[in-house]
Amino acid sequence: MEREFLQRVFPDDRALGEAIAREVRAVLEGNPEATISLAAGTSSLPAFRALLEKIRAGEISFARARFFAMDEWLDIPREREGSMYDFLTRNFLSQAGFREVFLFDGTAEPEKEILRAREFLGERPLDYILFGIGVNGHVALNEPGCPEDGSIRVVEVSPTTAKVGQKYFGGSGATLQRGITLGMREAMQAGKVTLVANSPEKRGIVRSIFDSPPTQSLPATLLKRRGDVEFLLTQAATDSPAC
Numbered sequence: 001m002e003r004e005f006l007q008r009v010f011p012d013d014r015a016l017g018e019a020i021a022r023e024v025r026a027v028l029e030g031n032p033e034a035t036i037s038l039a040a041g042t043s044s045l046p047a048f049r050a051l052l053e054k055i056r057a058g059e060i061s062f063a064r065a066r067f068f069a070m071d072e073w074l075d076i077p078r079e080r081e082g083s084m085y086d087f088l089t090r091n092f093l094s095q096a097g098f099r100e101v102f103l104f105d106g107t108a109e110p111e112k113e114i115l116r117a118r119e120f121l122g123e124r125p126l127d128y129i130l131f132g133i134g135v136n137g138h139v140a141l142n143e144p145g146c147p148e149d150g151s152i153r154v155v156e157v158s159p160t161t162a163k164v165g166q167k168y169f170g171g172s173g174a175t176l177q178r179g180i181t182l183g184m185r186e187a188m189q190a191g192k193v194t195l196v197a198n199s200p201e202k203r204g205i206v207r208s209i210f211d212s213p214p215t216q217s218l219p220a221t222l223l224k225r226r227g228d229v230e231f232l233l234t235q236a237a238t239d240s241p242a243c
Contacts, residue, residue, distance in 0.1 A: 003227040005195065005210065009235060011242045013198055016234050017046030020130060023194060024051060025060050027128045032064040033099075034127035034191075037182070038092070039070060039140070040084035041168075043132035043196050048092040055096065062098045068117075068126060070140040071181040072104035073165070073174070074154065082169035104180050110154045113180055117152050125189040126182075133197055135205050136160045137218035141181035144217050150183035184222055193223060198234040206231075206238055 010016040024047075027034050038044050054060040069084055078085040085103045093101055102120040104113050131139040136158060138144065143158045155178065157165070162176040187193055197206050205218075209231075214221045223229045235242050 003224065005224065005229050005231040007210070007231050007233065007238075007240065009233045009238055009240050009242045011235055013046040013234060014050075016196070016198055016232055017048075017050030019232060020047040020194065020196065021050035021054055021060070023192070024128060025054070027192060028060065028062075028065060031127060032061075033066070035066040035068055035121070035124065036062075036128045037068045037070045037126050037190075038088075038130045039132040039196075040087045041132045043198055044130060045091065046198060047130060047196070052092070052095055062096050064099055066100040066120075067093060067096070067098040067102065068121065068182075069101075069103045070129070070131075071179055072106045073157070073176055074106045074110060074178040074180055076106045076174060076176075078103070078105055078107070080169075080174075082165075082174055087168060106180070110180055114152050114154075117182075121186075125191060126186060127191040129187060129190045129193045131187070131193065131195050131220070131223075133195060133202065133205060133209065133220050134161055135164060135201060137205055137209060137220050139187065139195070139220050139223070141179040142184055142219040144219060146184065146216060146219050148216060148222055149185050151185045152182050153180070155179050155181055184219065187223060188226060193226060193229050195220060195223070195229060195231040196233070197231075197237040200236050202237045203239070206233065 072084045076083045212221045214224045
């Protein structure tokens with residue numbers, strides 16, 4: 001059932017992070033062994049901070065849960081600053097205490113990584129996905145023009161994504177031409193999917209996503225076909241008032 005995203009606007013990153021942490025806690029209360037996928041990117045930092053605070057306070061535990069990293073740059077070593085592996089490990093996973101963690105290896109043989117990811121997930125869909133959105137409307141590395149039913153696969157990185165992605169490499173520069181990503185199929189099958197944006201440079205794409213029907217040219221809009229996706233925003237990312 002196609003339906004517009006449910007929009008929730010928060011005054012700042014702290015309130016946004018708290019809202020996402022409440023969602024994750026609800027998922028874990030329903031299934032302590034849930035498999036969770038949170039985007040590697042600055043949009044996830046408020047969620048990471050809130051979740052780590054709740055872990056330290058004893059309000060959330062990932063001791064029985066699993067984490068699945070949704071994407072990775074290919075041909076970038078794991079240990080290099082800017083890899084998804086590095087970002088997630090440094091900002092969240094090293095302190096989160098998940099029972100099992102899956103992270104792609106961008107320097108391994110891609111087809112083997114795809115098989116390894118599928119084996120990790122098995123037949124059970126992801127329980128919770130938190131997607132950031134790219135300035136071109138991508139989610140994970142599902143770039144404009146992506147297949148609506150695409151699964152885990154190797155992708156060509158768009159020039160826009162490659163340019164924006166340089167910010168994660170500390171000014172050292174990186175050749176970002178290919179990536180590996182979960183697909184829209186996994187997103188459509190997941191138990192719960194949430195979109196997030198929290199920066200002024202996302203205002204234009206946020207507006208376009210809300211205004212557009214589902215289209216492959218704006219991959220985030222394809223999630224409207226689920227009929228149940230929330231789009232969580234800070235005031236910085238939208239013209240709509242905080243609620």
